[in-house]
Amino acid sequence: MANNFVESITDMEVDFAQWYTDIVKKAELADYSGIKGCMVIRPAGYAIWENIQKELDRRFKETGVENCYLPMFIPEGLLNKEKDHVAGFAPEVAWVTHGGSEPLQERMCVRPTSETLFCDLYAHIVQSYRDLPKVYNQWCSVVRWEKTTRPFLRSMEFLWQEGHTAHATAKEAEERTIQMLNIYTKFCEEFLAIPMICGRKTDKEKFAGAEATYTIEALMHDGKALQSGTSHNFGDGFAKAFNIQYTDKENKLQYVHQTSWGVSTRLIGAVIMVHGDNSGLVLPPLLAPVQVAIIPIQQKKEGVLTKAYELKEKLSAFRVKVDDSDKSPGFKFAEQEIRGIPFRVEIGPKDIANNQAVIVRRDTREKIVVSLDELEETIAKLIPLMQKEMLARARAHRDAHTYSAVTMQQLKETAETKPGFIKAMWCGDVACEEKIKEEAGLSSRCMPFANETLSETCVCCGKKAKALVYWGKAY
Amino acid sequence: MANNFVESITDMEVDFAQWYTDIVKKAELADYSGIKGCMVIRPAGYAIWENIQKELDRRFKETGVENCYLPMFIPEGLLNKEKDHVAGFAPEVAWVTHGGSEPLQERMCVRPTSETLFCDLYAHIVQSYRDLPKVYNQWCSVVRWEKTTRPFLRSMEFLWQEGHTAHATAKEAEERTIQMLNIYTKFCEEFLAIPMICGRKTDKEKFAGAEATYTIEALMHDGKALQSGTSHNFGDGFAKAFNIQYTDKENKLQYVHQTSWGVSTRLIGAVIMVHGDNSGLVLPPLLAPVQVAIIPIQQKKEGVLTKAYELKEKLSAFRVKVDDSDKSPGFKFAEQEIRGIPFRVEIGPKDIANNQAVIVRRDTREKIVVSLDELEETIAKLIPLMQKEMLARARAHRDAHTYSAVTMQQLKETAETKPGFIKAMWCGDVACEEKIKEEAGLSSRCMPFANETLSETCVCCGKKAKALVYWGKAY
Numbered sequence: 001m002a003n004n005f006v007e008s009i010t011d012m013e014v015d016f017a018q019w020y021t022d023i024v025k026k027a028e029l030a031d032y033s034g035i036k037g038c039m040v041i042r043p044a045g046y047a048i049w050e051n052i053q054k055e056l057d058r059r060f061k062e063t064g065v066e067n068c069y070l071p072m073f074i075p076e077g078l079l080n081k082e083k084d085h086v087a088g089f090a091p092e093v094a095w096v097t098h099g100g101s102e103p104l105q106e107r108m109c110v111r112p113t114s115e116t117l118f119c120d121l122y123a124h125i126v127q128s129y130r131d132l133p134k135v136y137n138q139w140c141s142v143v144r145w146e147k148t149t150r151p152f153l154r155s156m157e158f159l160w161q162e163g164h165t166a167h168a169t170a171k172e173a174e175e176r177t178i179q180m181l182n183i184y185t186k187f188c189e190e191f192l193a194i195p196m197i198c199g200r201k202t203d204k205e206k207f208a209g210a211e212a213t214y215t216i217e218a219l220m221h222d223g224k225a226l227q228s229g230t231s232h233n234f235g236d237g238f239a240k241a242f243n244i245q246y247t248d249k250e251n252k253l254q255y256v257h258q259t260s261w262g263v264s265t266r267l268i269g270a271v272i273m274v275h276g277d278n279s280g281l282v283l284p285p286l287l288a289p290v291q292v293a294i295i296p297i298q299q300k301k302e303g304v305l306t307k308a309y310e311l312k313e314k315l316s317a318f319r320v321k322v323d324d325s326d327k328s329p330g331f332k333f334a335e336q337e338i339r340g341i342p343f344r345v346e347i348g349p350k351d352i353a354n355n356q357a358v359i360v361r362r363d364t365r366e367k368i369v370v371s372l373d374e375l376e377e378t379i380a381k382l383i384p385l386m387q388k389e390m391l392a393r394a395r396a397h398r399d400a401h402t403y404s405a406v407t408m409q410q411l412k413e414t415a416e417t418k419p420g421f422i423k424a425m426w427c428g429d430v431a432c433e434e435k436i437k438e439e440a441g442l443s444s445r446c447m448p449f450a451n452e453t454l455s456e457t458c459v460c461c462g463k464k465a466k467a468l469v470y471w472g473k474a475y
Numbered sequence: 476m477a478n479n480f481v482e483s484i485t486d487m488e489v490d491f492a493q494w495y496t497d498i499v500k501k502a503e504l505a506d507y508s509g510i511k512g513c514m515v516i517r518p519a520g521y522a523i524w525e526n527i528q529k530e531l532d533r534r535f536k537e538t539g540v541e542n543c544y545l546p547m548f549i550p551e552g553l554l555n556k557e558k559d560h561v562a563g564f565a566p567e568v569a570w571v572t573h574g575g576s577e578p579l580q581e582r583m584c585v586r587p588t589s590e591t592l593f594c595d596l597y598a599h600i601v602q603s604y605r606d607l608p609k610v611y612n613q614w615c616s617v618v619r620w621e622k623t624t625r626p627f628l629r630s631m632e633f634l635w636q637e638g639h640t641a642h643a644t645a646k647e648a649e650e651r652t653i654q655m656l657n658i659y660t661k662f663c664e665e666f667l668a669i670p671m672i673c674g675r676k677t678d679k680e681k682f683a684g685a686e687a688t689y690t691i692e693a694l695m696h697d698g699k700a701l702q703s704g705t706s707h708n709f710g711d712g713f714a715k716a717f718n719i720q721y722t723d724k725e726n727k728l729q730y731v732h733q734t735s736w737g738v739s740t741r742l743i744g745a746v747i748m749v750h751g752d753n754s755g756l757v758l759p760p761l762l763a764p765v766q767v768a769i770i771p772i773q774q775k776k777e778g779v780l781t782k783a784y785e786l787k788e789k790l791s792a793f794r795v796k797v798d799d800s801d802k803s804p805g806f807k808f809a810e811q812e813i814r815g816i817p818f819r820v821e822i823g824p825k826d827i828a829n830n831q832a833v834i835v836r837r838d839t840r841e842k843i844v845v846s847l848d849e850l851e852e853t854i855a856k857l858i859p860l861m862q863k864e865m866l867a868r869a870r871a872h873r874d875a876h877t878y879s880a881v882t883m884q885q886l887k888e889t890a891e892t893k894p895g896f897i898k899a900m901w902c903g904d905v906a907c908e909e910k911i912k913e914e915a916g917l918s919s920r921c922m923p924f925a926n927e928t929l930s931e932t933c934v935c936c937g938k939k940a941k942a943l944v945y946w947g948k949a950y
Contacts, residue, residue, distance in 0.1 A: 031596065031599065031600070033545065033546050033592070033595070033596070034550060034553055034592075034595050035546050035548050035549075035550060035583065038546035038548060039546070040543065040544070040545050040546070040592075040596055041543055041544040041545075042543055042600075043541035043542060043543050043611065045543075046541075046542050046543045046544055047541075047542070049544075050542065066518035066521075066522075067518060067521050067522070067525065068515065068516055068517055068518050068520075068521045069515070069516040069521055069524075069616075069634060070508065070515050070516075071508050071510050071513035071514070071515070071632055072547075072585075072616060072618070072632055073510050073513060073569075073632070074510075075509060075510060078509055090575075091575045091576065092575050093574075093575065094548075094571045094573070094574055095571060095572065095573040095574075096569045096570060096571050096572075096585065097570060097571075097572045097573065098569070098570040098572065099568075099569055099570075099620040100565075100566045100567050100568065100620045101566065108510065110547075110571065110585070117508070117509075117515075120508070120509050121506070121508070121515055124506065125506070136518065140616070141544075141547060141615070143547070145574040145575045157546055157547055157548070159544060
């Protein structure tokens with residue numbers, strides 16, 4: 001029974017895309033809905049998102065972020081105010097044209113992102129330097145009319161947070177842009193156990209309307225890159241389009257400088273594709289909605305279930321579930337593995353007689369026989385240990401799949417044969433970026449902050465190189 | 476300065492509607508947006524919603540509720556599946572007709588509520604009695620095309636939670652319906668300090684598609700009623716329309732029995748209109764995002780600000796803010812009052828010399844001089860005390876504005892001269908309900924659970940009475 005259950009997941013080496021879909025479905029993270037491209041996030045998936053929200057929100061608020069909520073609709077006239085922005089988003093929005101049975105005078109789109117709405121608000125509520133900075137954020141859903149969709153990775157509607165800030169100076173805006181990128185990076189490493197490459201996007205890849213876009217990029221198990229979060233510095237471009245001005249201390253009118261930054265439910269896709277294995281999901285213990293599954297063995301024997309509940313009480317410092325359903329232990333094991341619950345505690349009559357239990361780690365399958373007197377203490381030690389080791393493994397995998405190329409030939413060969421990041425120098429010319437995309441199938445992921453030089457010349461044209469770029473095939 | 480600031484709020488006795496609008500604006504709870512009928516919930520308002528969410532969500536989860544997220548769009552065909560439901564909602568939905576530049580084959584509405592989507596999901600994931608009950612909830616925004624809107628009370632888009640459950644038996648569904656209504660009631664009394672009248676809606680007022688709708692009704696300061704939350708028992712009507720069946724233990728196909736229940740940001744409107752006064756908002760201490768505002772007096776004098784921060788540390792068990800801005804103390808007092816912060820702690824050079832501080836309660840204006848050694852302990856006692864007294868005052872106000880009528884003449888006179896609830900007997904006939912609406916301007920609020928009889932006959936037609944009804948003028 002257990003085996004049947006497990007065998008229904010496609011091996012990732014056979015078909016990674018199908019493996020991903022199987023996990024999403026079998027771990028009950030999400031389901032397709034009746035609306036093409038929209039997903040239902042089921043409780044097991046939503047609980048992961050709730051933990052992401054709680055932890056990120058705490059980190060945001062420590063830096064002075066305040067949450068708010070803006071309307072989900074943007075009138076067409078408002079969307080049109082910043083030229084680059086509307087060009088970037090108008091082709092992929094959903095248009096509301098009727099309210100009840102009446103046609104609208106001006107159609108509205110469902111927000112694909114809310115820069116225009118925040119600008120409208122800031123133009124209204126910012127008057128003096130005393131009103132700055134504004135560091136607002138909202139947790140909401142946004143809609144982008146995507147042709148090809150995959151649960152969590154790319155869907156027509158998705159959940160995210162979008163921070164939007166307004167500052168008195170350009171310097172302050174740049175500092176906030178980087179500060180938020182750093183928060184994302186630390187969060188992903190410490191909480192999701194996913195190491196990130198951080199850097200700046202090329203002009204081709206930057207956000208519509210931004211002066212500079214910074215990104216965190218992760219490497220998935222199949223060697224593809226996933227853009228996992230972005231932070232944008234808008235300079236005063238939006239402020240000029242929306243006329244957001246304040247009087248400074250010398251009573252002069254000045255434009256504000258703005259930023260925006262966001263991460264989405266896509267992070268759940270990253271967790272699946274970085275940590276999952278052929279038995280299912282593997283959740284980092286700090287993230288896991290259920291950290292410990294207590295599975296009674298021979299649960300009908302007297303005292304077994306009582307002991308299982310007793311252990312749950314003992315472990316009340318953690319998020320614990322007793323699986324007391326009438327399924328077989330093997331089935332329960334397989335289910336716990338598919339769902340990625342970090343620790344399984346097996347307790348049966350023999351264990352009880354010996355005052356012990358068996359802990360099984362989800363990631364390594366390591367079995368640890370532990371005295372019941374030391375169960376709590378052992379789990380308390382295993383949580384940070386497993387968390388640390390998962391990050392280390394993900395980092396080792398990424399590093400082992402990060403290559404360098406100094407010639408176009410090397411770049412193409414590596415792209416063809418070795419899935420992963422490829423580092424190569426670039427002249428800064430979009431023509432070379434496009435040629436690399438066309439000939440090697442690689443897009444620029446970012447220009448990392450870490451200063452590194454492979455050669456003096458562009459991998460593509462041979463002219464003087466301006467920056468090292470991480471290239472990759474991306475989701 | 477302080478006076479000017481306060482005087483800008485209209486007296487509630489002069490113009491209650493304007494008083495409400497002034498508070499929403501001056502306390503920076505919400506702002507109008509560029510989209511007619513949509514509001515921006517500003518940080519001070521959103522923080523109240525976050526506290527409502529956190530506390531309600533905790534209470535939900537204790538009863539086994541699981542959160543999830545369903546798409547915001549409903550295809551027209553899906554909305555049309557349950558006849559009463561579509562008749563109730565279709566006239567007030569926003570229609571999406573285009574994705575990007577292309578017209579949709581089937582238009583979709585933005586969810587006004589998600590019964591149809593949950594039914595679609597349950598039809599898909601419920602097969603066996605083992606899959607039941609499903610007790611799902613989502614926190615999201617919904618859209619209803621309202622003509623007349625007011626911030627928090629009635630807006631085109633609003634935030635809410637909607638719980639949707641599926642059960643094996645009718646009994647279980649009825650129990651869950653009542654259980655959730657009881658959770659709402661207790662939450663409103665304990666956390667918002669608002670007493671509720673609980674009961675069943677008449678057929679005329681029940682939810683489109685429900686077998687029975689239960690409601691919690693509160694009385695606002697101006698004597699109008701506010702429907703504050705509802706819980707619906709759908710029986711198996713939706714299950715039949717959407718074909719949601721499960722095989723029971725005898726392997727027979729059965730329809731599930733369903734419920735739904737929700738409260739919204741409207742609760743913030745209730746808090747304003749039940750507790751607010753002519754100086755601004757008054758927040759119950761358990762709900763308040765900031766519970767204590769420490770306001771330094773003569774803050775430029777040496778040691779004053781240091782002491783203020785020290786007190787903040789001392790009060791770290793509570794939600795505390797030091798107002799160290801360069802405004803005058805009087806201005807800060809007025810601001811704290813407008814924002815409804817429950818306690819103000821004034822600390823100046825003289826207080827420091829005497830090792831004391833002055834606590835001022837927002838609701839009663841009572842000043843309490845307290846030794847700094849007892850500050851924490853005093854606040855810890857004042858929080859539940861103020862919370863309790865606010866509930867008691869709200870209950871006394873409601874009871875003093877609850878009247879009875881046994882004749883139509885009495886009913887009309889009371890409705891005209893005494894704003895409040897009016898209890899009167901009813902025969903159960905919708906014709907009488909409509910006549911009372913027409914002649915006395917009263918709608919039926921609910922048939923309360925508490926068993927009470929005023930007379931044997933209907934207040935309107937004189938026929939045999941079936942139930943006591945609370946009548947009122949409603950928001």
